[in-house]
Amino acid sequence: MDLLTDILHEAGLKRRLLDLRSLDAQTPLQFPCEKSMGLHVVTRGRAYIHSASLQEPIALEAGSVALMARGCTHVLSTSPNYDPAQVRSVTGDLAAIPLAYSPSPGTSTLISGAYQFWHDPVHALFREIPAWFVLDGQSLSKFHPLTLTIGLLDEELSKPSMGGQTIIYGLLDVIFTYLVREMVDQQGHARAGWSQGIADLQIRKAVSVMHEDPAQGWTLEELAKHAGLSRTLLAERFRRTMGDTPLSYLRTLRVQKAMTLLSEADHTLEHVARAVGFSDAFSFSKVFKKIVGQSPSDFRRQAKLDQASPWKMRAG
Known part of the structure; x- marks a missing residue:
């Protein structure tokens, strides 16, 4: 069972907007993030993230990627300081990647995506996502999967060809997934929670069978058997690493699945x-x-009201 894929699918994750931007010193851009997790990939130059929740701007060099949690409205500029009067809000319809793109000298370029949920997901993973998660391109090795993927993205943007838009959309999805995976790995080392729980291979076995069939009438004894642990040891290790009980976790999975059924x-x-x-x-x-x-x-x-009146598709 691919746990991350299952969680994102059941939460109703949709890519709502993908846009290529040229960022110059005169026009900082504001990205609303009402219902979305925002993603920015800087392919050329440098950009800075500004937000009321940040003590100081976050610098993004070329090759850096940033993931923003839901609700993190922010401004992107080319310098640590910007003129609020010059800020332009990024709103509008679904954007398309141009077939040819030649940024002006001295500008920074970035590609942005909004990964939205039509409702508030209840899975524990989403409570662990920090407001800001950034991977500095300079800290990644030459052959890190993200480095290679960003390189392919920059190549498609600078030398467009047939099928390029399909490739660009796919590459951004790959980057988003790698970012979430990296975030899960780092969170697993930081504190008790879902990320730490699945780092324990035996706890992960119990979690996986619940995801495979959440409607099954699982008992603690059955889950312990799948995990290769005693009933007592499973309960103790699950609570210590996950910060929850196995059966409470199962109830949350069932409710998340029910949210999908109720809306369909x-x-x-x-x-x-x-x-x-x-x-x-x-x-x-x-x-x-x-x-x-x-x-x-x-x-x-x-849910019916939300589906009858789709959100405005926004970056960030």
């Missing part, structure tokens, strides 16, 4: 409850409201 069709609550592993609609509704903060019926109504 007019299934009865009884059907949704049983499809994700609850015995009846009453117990399902009680757990759902506790985790999501609203009843399944209210969530479904809001």
Whole structure:
């Protein structure tokens, strides 16, 4: 089971905007991030991230990549200081990568993406994502996968050819996934949580079987058998590394899956409850409201409104 792919899929992750920008000293750019995780890849020159949540700007050299959590509105400029009166907000419709692009001398170039969720994901991974996660291109080895991918991206941007847009979109998705993977690895060393839990291979086995079939009536004994641990040891190690219990984690997986089912069709609550592993609609509704903060019926109504009135597609 590919845990990261499953989590992003169940959370309803969608790439909503991808844009190529030339950044000059006269026009800083503001990127709203209301419902999205923002991604910036600097391919030429240098850029600075400014935000009220930062004590000082973050410098991005060519080859650097930055991932912003949901809600992190920020400004990009070519210098540590900028004139707020000159800031231009990046909004509008879905952008397309131009077939030919020749930036002016002295400008910086970056490619940006917005990875949006149509609802607030409830999986523990999303609570671990820091407001700002940056990988400095200078710190990456010549043959690091991200270095190679950014090199391919820069090549496609500077020498466009047939199929280039498909390649560019794919490469940005690869960079986004590598960034999240790197973030998970670093978070796993920092504190207890989902990232630390899956670093334990036996805990990861128990987590994987829950992801494979969250509707299964898993017991602690069955999960311990899959993990190759005793019931007591699984419970202790799961709580110590994950900061949660196995069965509480399973309930969250079931609720995340239910959010998808509620938004896709007019299934009865009884059907949704049983499809994700609850015995009846009453117990399902009680757990759902506790985790999501609203009843399944209210969530479904809001989902229909969101789908009927799509968000404006914004970078960042």
